[in-house]
Amino acid sequence: DAKTTQPPSMDCAEGRAANLPCNHSTISGNEYVYWYRQIHSQGPQYIIHGLKNNETNEMASLIITEDRKSSTLILPHATLRDTAVYYCIVRQGGSEKLVFGKGTKLTVNP
Amino acid sequence: ETGVTQTPRHLVMGMTNKKSLKCEQHLGHNAMYWYKQSAKKPLELMFVYSLEERVENNSVPSRFSPECPNSSHLFLHLHTLQPEDSALYLCASSQHTTGYQPQHFGDGTRLSIL
Numbered sequence: 243d244a245k246t247t248q249p250p251s252m253d254c255a256e257g258r259a260a261n262l263p264c265n266h267s268t269i270s271g272n273e274y275v276y277w278y279r280q281i282h283s284q285g286p287q288y289i290i291h292g293l294k295n296n297e298t299n300e301m302a303s304l305i306i307t308e309d310r311k312s313s314t315l316i317l318p319h320a321t322l323r324d325t326a327v328y329y330c331i332v333r334q335g336g337s338e339k340l341v342f343g344k345g346t347k348l349t350v351n352p
Numbered sequence: 353e354t355g356v357t358q359t360p361r362h363l364v365m366g367m368t369n370k371k372s373l374k375c376e377q378h379l380g381h382n383a384m385y386w387y388k389q390s391a392k393k394p395l396e397l398m399f400v401y402s403l404e405e406r407v408e409n410n411s412v413p414s415r416f417s418p419e420c421p422n423s424s425h426l427f428l429h430l431h432t433l434q435p436e437d438s439a440l441y442l443c444a445s446s447q448h449t450t451g452y453q454p455q456h457f458g459d460g461t462r463l464s465i466l
Contacts, residue, residue, distance in 0.1 A: 274452050285442050285457035286395070287354065293452075338383065338408065338449035342395040 246330045251347045254324075260317040262346050264330030267311040273334050275306060277315045278342075279326040286329065286342070289315065320350045355379040358443050358458035366466050367433060373461045375426040375443030381456075383449040384426040386418060387442040389460070395442065401426060402449045430463075438465045 247265040254260040266275065276291040290297055290304045292313075297304045303316040317324055329345040356377045365371050377384065386398040400408035401420040415437075417429040426443055440462050444455040 276454060283459075283462075285354070285356075285358075285444075285459045288454040288456055291452070291454055333452075338385070338400050338402075338446075339397060340395075340455055344394065 246332055246343055248328070248330050248343065248346045250344065251349070253349050253351055254317075254320045256322060256350055256352050257319055260320040260324065260348060260350070262315040262317075262328050262330075262348065263312065264314070265312045266330070266332045269310050269332050270334070273332045275304065275310075275313050276331045276333055276340070277302070277304065278329045278331065278340075279324075279348075280329070280345070281323075281326040287326075289328075320348075322350050322352065324348065325350045354456050354458060356443055356445055356456055356458035358441075358461050360461055361459065362462045362464075364464045364466060365430070365433065367435075369433075370429070370431045372430065373428040373441055373443075373463075375428075375458055377424055377426075377443075377445040377456075379445055379456060381445040381447050382423050383446045384420060384423070385444040385446075385455060386426065386428055387444065387457075389440040389442060391439070399428075400449060407449060433463075433465045435465050438463055 277289040278286040280286045292304045306313045327345040327347050359374045384401045387395045389395045398412045399418045404420045415432050419427040440460040442460040444457045446455040447453040
């Protein structure tokens, strides 16, 4: 699976949009981008995933660049409860493996 | 509520004890997984089950013994563990092991070995 690169930490003001970047320059054609987050003392929570097109659900939006070498997870109106470690994962279709890196620790400040 | 329930949430045991971790999923999924998360280390995949058959064992020591009696339940039997086995043990499920559907995780069992 392709490796991902994320900033180790980010801060965001409550009520503002949080934009979390991820680089996956070695992604191949059949690899999806997944985002999970882990709040302290809980298991990872699935947020969203996509292949080429931008995706949106009730939690977040996923913007994937046209060359698919990077993506951005957008939390449109961050709340204090969105403070967590966010993981960007590239996963090959047909593979059961989710390879978690170190993620980005997002702190939402009041 | 993720639809994946793990019990107990916390477990303290001695190195000679035998205990079991339990995972139950209410999502109608066919695949289940055990992961280990040690302090300051990424999640490590331990075992994968598809339709109650083990399809992956990532070089896990034999003191960890998984069991999947049906597609809704997964156990991890523990015996003669070492202090370095202290970690958060996470269970996950997905519709299948192949395809693109995401895995959904429970909140884990925090295991401490004395």
